[in-house]
Amino acid sequence: MNPIRISVFNLVGSGFCVEAKDGDAVFISISKVLQQEQSVEISFQNVEMLTSAFLNTAIGQLYRDFSEEKIRALVKVVDMADADIALLRRVIETAKLYYKDPSWLEESVKLIMGEDE
Amino acid sequence: MINVLNNIHSSSADYAQIAALYDKNKDKFFEKIPVQLSQWFDANMAAPLGAVLDLLEDNLNDIAFEHIDNNIKTILQKNGFLKHFGFAHQPDSYCTTIQYQKMKPDDGRYFYGYVTDQFLNRSELPNMSEWLRKKMIEAMLELFVNAQIHSETKHIYTCGQFFPKRYTIEFCIVDTGIGFKRKIIRRFNKNISAVEAIRWAVKDRNTTKVGVSGGIGLALLGEFVRLNNGKLQIISYDGFYQYDSSGEQVETLAKGFPGTIVNVVFRTDDTNNYSLVSESNKTDLF
Numbered sequence: 001m002n003p004i005r006i007s008v009f010n011l012v013g014s015g016f017c018v019e020a021k022d023g024d025a026v027f028i029s030i031s032k033v034l035q036q037e038q039s040v041e042i043s044f045q046n047v048e049m050l051t052s053a054f055l056n057t058a059i060g061q062l063y064r065d066f067s068e069e070k071i072r073a074l075v076k077v078v079d080m081a082d083a084d085i086a087l088l089r090r091v092i093e094t095a096k097l098y099y100k101d102p103s104w105l106e107e108s109v110k111l112i113m114g115e116d117e
Numbered sequence: 118m119i120n121v122l123n124n125i126h127s128s129s130a131d132y133a134q135i136a137a138l139y140d141k142n143k144d145k146f147f148e149k150i151p152v153q154l155s156q157w158f159d160a161n162m163a164a165p166l167g168a169v170l171d172l173l174e175d176n177l178n179d180i181a182f183e184h185i186d187n188n189i190k191t192i193l194q195k196n197g198f199l200k201h202f203g204f205a206h207q208p209d210s211y212c213t214t215i216q217y218q219k220m221k222p223d224d225g226r227y228f229y230g231y232v233t234d235q236f237l238n239r240s241e242l243p244n245m246s247e248w249l250r251k252k253m254i255e256a257m258l259e260l261f262v263n264a265q266i267h268s269e270t271k272h273i274y275t276c277g278q279f280f281p282k283r284y285t286i287e288f289c290i291v292d293t294g295i296g297f298k299r300k301i302i303r304r305f306n307k308n309i310s311a312v313e314a315i316r317w318a319v320k321d322r323n324t325t326k327v328g329v330s331g332g333i334g335l336a337l338l339g340e341f342v343r344l345n346n347g348k349l350q351i352i353s354y355d356g357f358y359q360y361d362s363s364g365e366q367v368e369t370l371a372k373g374f375p376g377t378i379v380n381v382v383f384r385t386d387d388t389n390n391y392s393l394v395s396e397s398n399k400t401d402l403f
Contacts, residue, residue: 049251052331053334087337092403105305113309
């Protein structure tokens with residue numbers, strides 16, 4: 001079966017994919033497809049500007065609800081500029097670490113306050 | 118007694134002057150608050166001043182600019198700041214201003230229009246690579262979204278200035294929200310100082326969001342500024358943080374600013390095209 005294609009531009013309604021709440025709409029669409037065990041192709045065609053905040057909710061959140069194996073097997077990103085892929089990679093690496101152990105953030109606060117010294 | 122802001126550039130002492138003006142008047146209601154601007158006033162500093170004056174106006178005080186030196190008046194009329202306080206707008210014949218704007222946090226689309234007008238659709242802008250221009254705009258969008266998500270502010274204030282001879286663009290974004298310190302105290306129940314809170318927030322992957330990963334925006338901005346030889350300043354409550362080519366500098370201000378200021382200086386003569394993240398590999402993304 002062909003993958004389901006999701007147009008980010010169409011879902012957001014603009015080439016400025018900036019706000020976290022707009023990313024949520026993309027996340028919900030991808031989640032629906034993954035829940036059906038279908039593969040999904042996320043197209044960034046005509047997207048002009050991206051922020052990490054948008055990608056955190058659009059894609060990063062997937063690692064909270066789905067296994068890395070499943071995401072790797074079923075999700076594909078297309079029509080994305082190289083610089084944006086680099087940003088997405090960073091968002092993904094951050095999400096993997098965060099959902100593995102969110103408690104490390106508290107440790108980082110202690111570290112800044114010198115409590116661990 | 119008149120509130121004098123004298124020789125305002127963008128140093129910690131100058132942010133402290135604006136914070137002190139707020140602190141001195143914050144408990145006043147239904148009063149006239151006279152203000153004087155003397156000697157010099159960096160155009161980008163209109164954003165923190167506007168934020169503070171708005172808070173004082175919320176208490177139904179009357180802000181009265183009793184004296185503004187002519188050189189300051191001209192620039193603040195050109196960038197649209199004084200329009201908010203009963204002065205006429207003046208055209209910017211040199212086209213070096215980045216207009217003063219006050220917007221609601223949910224005005225995302227309005228903000229995109231603003232940055233597009235100020236940074237994309239302007240032929241008089243310094244000759245920058247397309248890559249640099251895109252990165253600068255993305256940095257501004259990240260800052261706007263940060264304020265939108267985290268600050269709980271009523272309004273977001275922005276302003277800036279081009280300095281063609283210095284090959285720099287200065288851009289300032291301000292909120293009157295909760296600030297880094299209180300946000301971290303609320304999230305982690307740790308009695309952190311404002312300076313520590315800023316130092317924590319600029320580190321990669323540190324976020325106060327619950328259930329969603331993040332903390333990349335400010336870290337990316339810091340990396341971009343470092344590579345670009347620019348400058349990043351963050352003031353949140355009484356914490357002052359600065360990063361530039363001479364390194365990191367932190368300070369505690371005498372009085373707290375009622376919100377957060379992020380002021381960035383970008384160099385426009387930067388011809389590099391550095392990747393801020395590891396080399397892209399399209400095949401092994403997930």
